């Protein structure tokens with residue numbers, strides 16, 4: 382039975398699930414969707430929710446990177462995504478929760494804030510994707526779609542500034558997970574796959590990369606997502622980047 386993963390190219394939780402499927406050695410077909418249009422397509426193919434990643438596997442439908450991780454573990458226990466030791470599992474699951482609930486969204490908001498101000502870098506996130514329309518054309522005519530996505534993700538000035546203010550603490554927490562061996566160890570786990578793509582996505586923003594690349598979080602992303610697609614040239618106002626000034630390399 383074929384396994385189908387619905388993604389938006391460049392979406393960090395989608396890349397997280399791709400890493401999990403590869404870890405499990407499960408072959409799959411990737412269905413690339415454009416933002417906004419994705420919501421209608423997902424409903425049309427029978428998913429109850431409107432976000433990617435969304436997975437059809439063994440006749441079932443699962444949505445959300447954490448739910449998908451658990452379904453993959455159930456269907457194919459080896460190699461595991463979750464540690465067997467209960468104490469270690471609790472720590473890994475907490476790091477995974479942090480990745481999903483705290484780390485993903487501010488980075489998503491910064492990306493959409495950037496696209497709202499210059500949507501042309503969007504094309505670089507879709508390299509190699511099969512969207513059904515030429516990517517150049519999609520970006521050229523994509524103003525309304527970007528505006529809708531930015532609104533859906535609440536990528537306002539205020540929220541982008543708040544995301545930047547939060548970033549140093551989020552990066553410190555990822556570094557601490559690496560330093561304590563919860564992630565970044567010899568055997569990758571679900572939290573590695575959840576967190577590394579968010580850091581990889583943040584590093585596609587030229588404004589953010591210098592504050593990340595030389596720290597443990599940056600090394601984690603280079604290990605798991607060395608070729609994260611996309612590049613956004615500097616777009617954020619210089620004074621908004623002040624909170625990052627104390628972090629490494631800036």
Ligand SMILES: N[C@@H](CCC(=O)N[C@@H](CS)C(=O)NCC(=O)O)C(=O)O
Pocket residue numbers: 389392393394395415416417418419420431432433434444445446447481485489530533
């Ligand atoms: N926390 C969820 C996030 C799901 C999510 O928000 N996905 C975004 C892409 S990263 C989405 O589908 N957005 C719809 C859109 O942009 O139209 C997960 O890990 O699955």
